[in-house]
Amino acid sequence: MIEISELRLSYGKLEVLKGINLNIYDGDIYGLVGQSGAGKSTLLSCINGLQKYETGSLKVDGVEVKDLKKNLELRQFRRNIGMIFQQFAIIDRETVYKNIAIPLECWKYKKSEIDKKVKELVRLVGLEEKIKEKAKNLSGGQKQRVAIARALALDSKILLCDEATSALDPKITKDILALLRKVNETLGVTIVVVTHEMSVVKQICNRVAVLDGGKVAVEGTVEDILLHSPQVFAVFTGDNETELLPEKGKNIRIIYTEDSQPERIFSELGKELEIDYTLTYGTMDEYRGRLMGSIYINVERQEVDRIMKYLNKKSIKAEVM
Known part of the structure; x- marks a missing residue:
């Protein structure tokens, strides 16, 4: 148009x-x-x-x-x-x-x-x-x-x-x-x-x-x-998520949507992979009536590949920061 x-x-x-x-x-x-x-x-x-x-x-x-x-x-x-x-x-x-x-x-x-x-x-x-x-x-x-x-x-x-x-x-x-x-x-x-x-x-x-x-x-x-x-959008909101993340280890951003339900993953992640991680930060937005956001975890560097493969297998969108 x-x-x-x-x-x-x-x-x-x-x-x-x-x-x-x-x-x-x-x-x-x-x-x-x-x-x-x-x-x-x-x-x-x-x-x-x-x-x-x-x-x-x-x-x-x-x-x-x-x-x-x-x-x-x-x-x-x-x-x-x-x-x-x-x-x-x-x-x-x-x-x-x-x-x-x-x-x-x-x-x-x-x-x-x-x-x-x-x-x-x-x-x-x-x-x-x-x-x-x-x-x-x-x-x-x-x-x-x-x-x-x-x-x-x-x-x-x-x-x-x-x-x-x-x-x-x-x-x-x-x-x-x-x-x-x-x-x-x-x-x-x-x-x-x-x-x-x-x-x-x-x-x-x-x-x-x-x-x-x-x-x-x-x-x-x-x-x-x-x-x-x-x-x-950080320029306009003044909220830069990455500034709050730990400098040690590696930070992984897990993308949250109502369809993916990543909250279940956190309870399974440690049990199945026997990996320790720290929940460091999270945001939640409502987009046209739907919830979506980001959840960050901090892990040891050597565990990144295993975690990313696991999240991919579970169809959870994620990225290494």
Whole structure:
């Protein structure tokens, strides 16, 4: 759906995007992650045509965005792309109904069509009881629900989220992310999420690109990165697992998933191999409702090969650090 190839953009002498290459597929919930200044929001602005890039290619449904002519072509293109922001960007003095209806009114929909669509979206985001309420009287989470409904009013194929949960507390954030997953699953909307919060990526995204200094540092499925390259996220969380490991002997990282159940291995490992080991560190994450993580053991160097063969035989994923 979104194909990006060698995308470059500069502000004067400052190069912000330095040859971005990635593909976002139809139905993805795709995370764009990175520290401030990594180029996340700039890339998002290129996708919806708000920011013009200099070289490279960015196609949405086969359409090269930079080739769109202003006014009618660009306006028609943006009709298929909804956007929500950190600060909601809704009109406080207007009702929930009016806020959602505004895009439909701008496109001259009939009143009966507007009424039907607004009521459908209010049900979708769970605000039926607030439909006549002024937006200024809503909580932050409710305002973001209104913003999501408004972004979907024109049957958007793509929903862009720029730090959309950063202003919300953890409980409300979880509810909004659950709503976005519902939108993705029930309406088939492709969602692109810009965030610096790893918890957001783990809860909602199926694929992710980590941006660093205007480049893609790593890209792939969230599950693969969590299982095989957890150190990629250490920059953002501040938690570097390897710093806590003993320097003596050898450290083995055992990858935990609900399917592998490695906890049974620990009781069997010492008995069957007659090897002493030390449990040194462990982490646990929830990824889209599934548990996964890493458990580290420390062993004598000469025992590494025997342990790795044993874990492989048991179909337990592991790596020597």
